[in-house]
Amino acid sequence: MNSGINVAKVRSIGAIYVAEARMSAMLKWKGIIAIVAIGNPLFYLVAIGIGVGVLVSENSGTSGTGGVEYITFIAPALLASAAITGALDEAMFPVMEGFKWRKLFYAMNATPITGPQIALGVFIAALARVAFTVICYWAVLIAFGVMSVEQSWDVIPVTIFAAGAFAAIIMGITAKVKNDDYFMTVLGRLIIMPMFLFSGTFFPLNTMPIYLQPIGWISPLWHATELGRHFSYGYSISAQMLVIHFAFLLALLICGFALANRTFTTRLTK
Amino acid sequence: MSEALISARGLTKRYGDFTAVDAIDFDVAKGESFGLLGPNGAGKSTTMRIIAATSQRTSGTITILGRDPEEHGPQIRAHLGVVPQQDNLDTELTVTENLFIYGRYFGLGKRFIRTKIEELLEFAQLEEKRDVKVDALSGGMKRRLTIARALVSEPDILMLDEPTTGLDPQARHILWDRLFRLKELGVTLVITTHFMDEAEQLCDRLVVMDKGKIMAEGSPLELIKTYSTKEVLEVRFGSDRNKEIAPTLRAMCSRMEELPDRILMYVEDGEALLEEILNKKLHPTTSLVRRSSLEDVFLRLTGRTLIE
Ligand SMILES: Nc1ncnc2c1ncn2[C@@H]1O[C@H](COP(=O)(O)OP(=O)(O)OP(=O)(O)O)[C@@H](O)[C@H]1O
Ligand SMILES: [Mg+2]
Numbered sequence: 001m002n003s004g005i006n007v008a009k010v011r012s013i014g015a016i017y018v019a020e021a022r023m024s025a026m027l028k029w030k031g032i033i034a035i036v037a038i039g040n041p042l043f044y045l046v047a048i049g050i051g052v053g054v055l056v057s058e059n060s061g062t063s064g065t066g067g068v069e070y071i072t073f074i075a076p077a078l079l080a081s082a083a084i085t086g087a088l089d090e091a092m093f094p095v096m097e098g099f100k101w102r103k104l105f106y107a108m109n110a111t112p113i114t115g116p117q118i119a120l121g122v123f124i125a126a127l128a129r130v131a132f133t134v135i136c137y138w139a140v141l142i143a144f145g146v147m148s149v150e151q152s153w154d155v156i157p158v159t160i161f162a163a164g165a166f167a168a169i170i171m172g173i174t175a176k177v178k179n180d181d182y183f184m185t186v187l188g189r190l191i192i193m194p195m196f197l198f199s200g201t202f203f204p205l206n207t208m209p210i211y212l213q214p215i216g217w218i219s220p221l222w223h224a225t226e227l228g229r230h231f232s233y234g235y236s237i238s239a240q241m242l243v244i245h246f247a248f249l250l251a252l253l254i255c256g257f258a259l260a261n262r263t264f265t266t267r268l269t270k
Numbered sequence: 271m272s273e274a275l276i277s278a279r280g281l282t283k284r285y286g287d288f289t290a291v292d293a294i295d296f297d298v299a300k301g302e303s304f305g306l307l308g309p310n311g312a313g314k315s316t317t318m319r320i321i322a323a324t325s326q327r328t329s330g331t332i333t334i335l336g337r338d339p340e341e342h343g344p345q346i347r348a349h350l351g352v353v354p355q356q357d358n359l360d361t362e363l364t365v366t367e368n369l370f371i372y373g374r375y376f377g378l379g380k381r382f383i384r385t386k387i388e389e390l391l392e393f394a395q396l397e398e399k400r401d402v403k404v405d406a407l408s409g410g411m412k413r414r415l416t417i418a419r420a421l422v423s424e425p426d427i428l429m430l431d432e433p434t435t436g437l438d439p440q441a442r443h444i445l446w447d448r449l450f451r452l453k454e455l456g457v458t459l460v461i462t463t464h465f466m467d468e469a470e471q472l473c474d475r476l477v478v479m480d481k482g483k484i485m486a487e488g489s490p491l492e493l494i495k496t497y498s499t500k501e502v503l504e505v506r507f508g509s510d511r512n513k514e515i516a517p518t519l520r521a522m523c524s525r526m527e528e529l530p531d532r533i534l535m536y537v538e539d540g541e542a543l544l545e546e547i548l549n550k551k552l553h554p555t556t557s558l559v560r561r562s563s564l565e566d567v568f569l570r571l572t573g574r575t576l577i578e
Pocket of ligand 2: 316431
């Protein structure tokens with residue numbers, strides 16, 4: 001019997017080991033991740049700040065954006081989009097890899113590591129990637145004077161939290177998937193695409209017809225965007241709405257984990 | 271028998287209406303090398319996953335290292351090394367990264383793992399590939415790495431699900447040699463295979479499984495003694511004549527099996543029987559006298575050959 005084995009330690013911090021493994025795999029892509037994290041905001045700043053922004057302010061001033069420059073209006077929304085895209089990458093693909101493509105989770109589960117620990121580990125790694133993306137994005141925004149450090153630093157934890165909630169629910173749903181081709185298509189075209197269009201990213205949600213607005217209400221991105229605006233430039237939302245935004249995201253986080261924990265366990269012990 | 275490390279009674283696994291493992295009983299003693307021999311779909315891998323404390327049984331009891339996997343999965347798994355039927359290495363990581371990460375899952379210290387990795391690279395003959403991505407390894411190398419990975423925690427029980435399927439004969443012999451060494455070190459081995467030569471080489475004791483059930487149990491020698499004769503005469507007359515001559519042959523031996531391409535005759539003295547056949551001017555196109563093997567045991571028990 002190997003005396004170096006420490007089951008108690010694995011029981012308590014096993015998820016960290018899983019996260020370490022995920023991050024080693026992620027580091028193989030570090031160049032691309034960094035380019036995306038920094039290049040993405042640069043492109044948007046140039047395109048929106050110089051192109052679309054000018055068009056918007058020439059046509060409607062700042063009336064449509066609640067009195068702020070267009071770039072100020074959309075910067076927190078773009079930040080939220082980037083965070084949520086990163087969360088999607090790191091929650092969906094590793095779960096498909098783990099259960100189906102390369103069966104990595106079965107290898108982990110052959111050790112003292114349990115299903116819920118694998119889920120938590122994947123989540124932690126996703127959160128690390130999201131944090132990196134958000135901080136890079138934010139730094140670029142600061143560098144270009146789109147936001148101020150004192151007023152907007154708290155947009156960082158808020159956006160990371162929102163993207164984390166999204167990662168949790170995606171992880172829970174992906175764990176249920178048996179037929180991946182079909183799932184990727186449906187998720188990509190029918191859920192993710194509309195989410196980016198109907199979450200008040202480029203224009204306020206309430207300028208949309210009322211019958212389209214519910215798409216935004218159930219979209220994590222909309223909640224993240226509203227919170228981002230509030231915390232980055234003092235866009236005012238009622239205390240009630242503030243609670244609703246946080247509660248919605250928290251509910252996603254909790255449901256995501258409840259689903260993931262159950263599904264990971266049943267799938268691994270089948 | 272000394273202390274049983276694994277003990278199963280009435281062990282059953284169902285997938286919906288389908289019974290993959292059907293009320294099997296077995297014990298594995300410490301230091302023993304125990305085999306599950308059976309054709310495709312016999313329920314070998316399913317049984318292995320239950321022993322590995324991952325897949326949950328439907329009914330029956332099983333204890334592994336004295337514990338019930340349903341309650342103590344992680345504690346049991348801490349002392350097992352698992353080589354699944356299909357390699358599930360992280361192909362994006364290098365050879366050493368795979369070993370290192372796996373060691374961490376057992377709560378092992380970094381220094382211990384680093385030292386262990388050197389030993390395992392030598393064991394698996396992968397020293398030159400240490401920093402190569404797993405993607406770039408050959409099938410045999412991946413298999414050896416999977417086995418090395420299972421050994422990183424110095425397990426009490428090593429579980430190997432078809433360790434040599436897909437390997438060339440040389441790679442198989444190297445692997446057998448490695449497994450022998452482990453056996454000498456006192457590691458308990460549980461092996462599934464559908465190669466009878468592998469079972470004969472590696473297993474002290476084995477069960478023959480078919481359709482979820484255990485058909486027989488014993489050492490390779492005992493099984494051959496109980497279920498077969500000392501020798502087998504294999505004769506071929508060409509597919510049309512086989513049928514015609516079969517009744518004549520049947521009268522000449524205690525038991526006979528007609529396979530699509532040849533006839534197997536079970537006797538104590540194969541040469542004598544062959545002479546008798548030649549004396550009758552039956553002239554087989556080919557003939558071969560050999561000793562009985564597990565293949566013959568399997569044929570006797572199930573009416574089928576192991577590898578279809
Ligand atoms: N997850 C599952 N869901 C449904 N049926 C399954 C599942 N896993 C295995 N089975 C069925 O159980 C039976 C036994 O499968 P198992 O993999 O244990 O066989 P095996 O003896 O390992 O075969 P092989 O030599 O092909 O590896 C098969 O008929 C298989 O189809
Ligand atoms: Mg199998």
